[in-house]
Amino acid sequence: MTAYAEVIGDPIAQSKSPVIHGFWLEKLGIAADYRRAHVKADDLADYLAARHADPAWRGCNVTMPHKQAVIPLLDRLDPLAARIGAVNTIVREQGALIGYNTDAPGFLEPLQPLLAQTxxxxxxxxxxxxxxxxxIIAALADAGLVIVLAGRNVEKARALLDELDPGGEHHVAPLDHFADATDFAFDDREGCLDLVVNASALGMTGQPPLPFDLSHAPPGSVFYDIVTSPLETGFLKAARDSGFVTIDGLSMLIGQADHAFRRFFGAVPPRGEADAELRARLLA
Structure with missing residues (x-):
């Protein structure tokens, strides 16, 4: 009996998770598998019931469009997943199906050297x-950042902030506010941390570009794009060409997989220098 975990979604062929987990299993010499499973919305309950009864199954990652739909089918949620209202990792623990969200810590992982500073x-x-x-909103709020959330619908943006961090002094703006140049004079940003995060699908292959004029970024800003295809979006390229520090979508993807891998296989994945080899495999 070979232990296995998998990623579920609809569609699922595009998922890079099998490459990531497979690389770590190979490096650690763990005799287990990580697979893809194409699961449609109407089949979620049957899928979980069947896997729950399979002793070889260690759990699954959950991708779109199931991150919220799986919640009523689980026995319990980790507090962070309950607060975020989305599950991307399901693990069987002592006979119960527990839902976790590893996207939040995965998003913060490449930012930790900055967040460790005062x-x-x-x-x-x-x-x-x-x-x-x-x-992303929950993670940033917990890390002590004031958030300016931009969306096409500012009422939706305000509702998200009020739901996820009701005590925070955050702000909203229309997305197109950032599309046009500004002559705003930023104050002295030395000793401050400024992030600009694309949390949308804009800039992804097949999607329109993200409209963002760099004049809205304070000096020293760090640009972070969660899109993984293409890896260097127009948003990141423009920022890098202008001298800003950039973080690409693979950083979050690998970071969230790290947390899931530990729960599935009870082992710490090889990181550090191994990340470069993993990235090369993902981009091959």
């Missing part, structure tokens, strides 16, 4: 109010 002020301009934004 700042006078921390602000993040987050672009997008879709499902991916939920984990």
């Amino acid at each position: 700042h006078y002020f921390r602000m993040a301009r987050v672009l997008g109010t879709g499902g991916a934004a939920r984990a």
Whole structure:
């Protein structure tokens, strides 16, 4: 009996999770598998019932469009997943199906060296109010950042902030506010942390580009794009060409997989220098 975990979604062929987990299993010499499973919405309950009864199954990652739909089918939610209102990792623990959200810590992972520093002020301009934004908003709020959330619908943006961090002093803006140049004179940003995060699908292959004029970014800003195809979006390229530090979508993808892998297989994945080899495999 070979232990296995898998990723579920509809569609699922595009998922990079099998490459990531397979690489770590190979490196650690663990005799287990990580697979894809195409699961449609109407089949979610049957899928979980069948896997729950399979002793070889260690759990699954959950991708779109099931991150919220699986919640009523689980026995319990981790507090962070309950707060975010989305599950991307399901693990069987002591006979119960437990839902976790590893997107939030995965998003923060490449930012940890910055977050470990002391700042006078921390602000993040987050672009997008879709499902991916939920984990990002919660993570940034917990890390002590003031958030400016931009979306096509500012009422939706305000509702998200009020739901995910009701005590925070955050702000909203229409997405097109950032499309045109500004002559705003930023104050002295030395000792501050400024992030600009694309939490939307804009810029992804087959999607329109993300409209963002770099004049809205304070000096020293860090640009972070969760899109993985293409890896260097127009948003990141423009920022890098202008001298800003950039973080690509593979950073979050690998970071969230790390947390899931530990729960599935009870082992710490090889990171550090191994990340470069993993990235090369993902981009091959």
